[in-house]
Amino acid sequence: MAIPTYIQIPGLPSSEQVYIYEWRLTSTDPVGDPMMFPAMADRTVQFVGSTWGGATAVVEGSLWTDANFASLTNQSGVVVSATADDLSVITEATTSIRPRLSTVGSGADVTVRILVRK
Numbered sequence: 001m002a003i004p005t006y007i008q009i010p011g012l013p014s015s016e017q018v019y020i021y022e023w024r025l026t027s028t029d030p031v032g033d034p035m036m037f038p039a040m041a042d043r044t045v046q047f048v049g050s051t052w053g054g055a056t057a058v059v060e061g062s063l064w065t066d067a068n069f070a071s072l073t074n075q076s077g078v079v080v081s082a083t084a085d086d087l088s089v090i091t092e093a094t095t096s097i098r099p100r101l102s103t104v105g106s107g108a109d110v111t112v113r114i115l116v117r118k
Helices: none
Strands: 003-007 016-024 042-051 056-061 086-090 096-104 109-117
Touching: 003 086, 016 096, 042 096, 056 109, 096 109
Parallel strands: none
Antiparallel strands: 003 016, 016 109, 042 086, 042 109, 056 096
């Protein structure tokens, strides 16, 4: 599984409780390790691919910590997914969240960042 890294937001005091986590998904490592954000009300995801290679990226959430993941949706009720660079709001509040390449494509290399705010 792709392990997320924490991205420090320059100039933002830690008291603001805004965090960015980043995963690098590839055709050979298509599932991100889940992160737990149960207290974070606002969530935004951005997908940026250096190579998409026909891949489709999605964001999934669960009320379990590491199982039973389901697709998450945007404010229009549409499943959050991308086949090219994109930015979207996530509406559901879940215990855990992870990105995944639902279609791994050929040679895909996609960076996924999720911003969460309390």
